[in-house]
Amino acid sequence: MNPSMSKDEDKGIAVRVALRCRPLVPKEVNEGCQPCLTFVPGEPQVVVGNDKAFTYDYVFDPMAEQEEVYTTSVSPLLSGLFRGYHATVLAYGQTGSGKTFSMGGTYTSAQENEPTVGVIPRVIRRIFQEREKRASSEVTLTVSYLEIYNEDILDLLCGSKDKPAISIREDPKEGIKVCSLQRGVPMATP
Structure with missing residues (x-):
């Protein structure tokens, strides 16, 4: 220990x-x-x-x-x-x-x-x-921010009106991942 x-x-x-x-x-x-x-x-x-x-x-x-x-x-x-x-x-x-x-x-x-x-x-x-x-x-x-509401996945960082379809997939090497989720740009110290 x-x-x-x-x-x-x-x-x-x-x-x-x-x-x-x-x-x-x-x-x-x-x-x-x-x-x-x-x-x-x-x-x-x-x-x-x-x-x-x-x-x-x-x-x-x-x-x-x-x-x-x-x-x-x-x-x-x-x-x-x-x-x-x-x-x-x-x-x-x-x-x-x-x-x-x-x-x-x-x-x-x-x-x-x-x-x-x-x-x-x-x-x-x-x-x-x-x-x-x-x-x-x-x-x-990097930051991602999502909400699952009524079985729909909502990307809370995507400001576009034409939001891409988002799905959850399991990758054998990477595990569970959310596809098409907007990722915030790398952040600098404020």
Whole structure:
């Protein structure tokens, strides 16, 4: 065992699942909706109704701050990224469940250090901070950004009205890849 490896790295766990539950929105409160989830204190577990318990790697209740979500479940991925590992953060859920808030937050460049900033701006900031620390290394960073909605793959970086058909394919050598996805040009340090 490498003493610099964390317990999670030593286990070789490739996928971790985090559950983030948003608070009721005003419309739901006005309609008389009530929360149906109970959070088990000190455990990554949520109970639906009175009897269906589900355990995840991480559970964030409606009061969890963006910083806690990022620090606990996303930041460790970035440590591996600069050691050469791939990292993916996937936000999944129904419309209105809080994916956009968790991933982007209420971000504008003027709000760069606000607590409501989501995962993506925090990751970008950390990548550029780490890149500056490694001035003697060559770092190439490209970005793709997609959304899967109703089984359609949407390229969120493609500004063209005539968007190319995008499909997911499995290549025996490269693994799963998204074909025709726009890739951002290599980025320079801001």
